[in-house]
Amino acid sequence: MMDGGKGQVNIALEVLDELHISIPVCGMVKDDHHRTRGLYYQNIEIPIDHNSEGFRLITRVQDEAHRFAIEFHRKLRSQGQVHSILDDIPGIGPARRKALMRTFASLDEIKNAEVEDLKKIPSMDEKSAKNVYNFFRGSEKEDTEATLMEEQ
Structure with missing residues (x-):
């Protein structure tokens, strides 16, 4: 049941x-x-x-x-065992994590956000916005670079 x-x-x-x-x-x-x-x-x-x-x-x-x-x-x-993937991003502490979750409706929206969208959050500076963007898009960038290298 x-x-x-x-x-x-x-x-x-x-x-x-x-x-x-x-x-x-x-x-x-x-x-x-x-x-x-x-x-x-x-x-x-x-x-x-x-x-x-x-x-x-x-x-x-x-x-x-x-x-x-x-x-x-x-x-x-x-026990401090509740963990968010956002905790793994450099420069994102509890305050910025909460601001991200308040601003965006879901983790998917955060993953798909552009740097300019992330910078609009009051507590977010450019470096932190880029860290969030690169954290979620880094693997896409690496995949693209690997494909380009294979084609050469």
């Missing part, structure tokens, strides 16, 4: 299939208030009576999974 719906169940089934493991997998389908409204099993959403013992059990499983995930993340954070 997974704390996730159709998408998560289908991905889990793909992984299990690749590993040649055949076990039943179901997921908890949520309503707009993130409360379980049913189960997703064998491509069918099965509604569950909210007054049933089964529903109460599933809700407790969901609550426990949520509690476990929060505690685990808190533990990682307190």
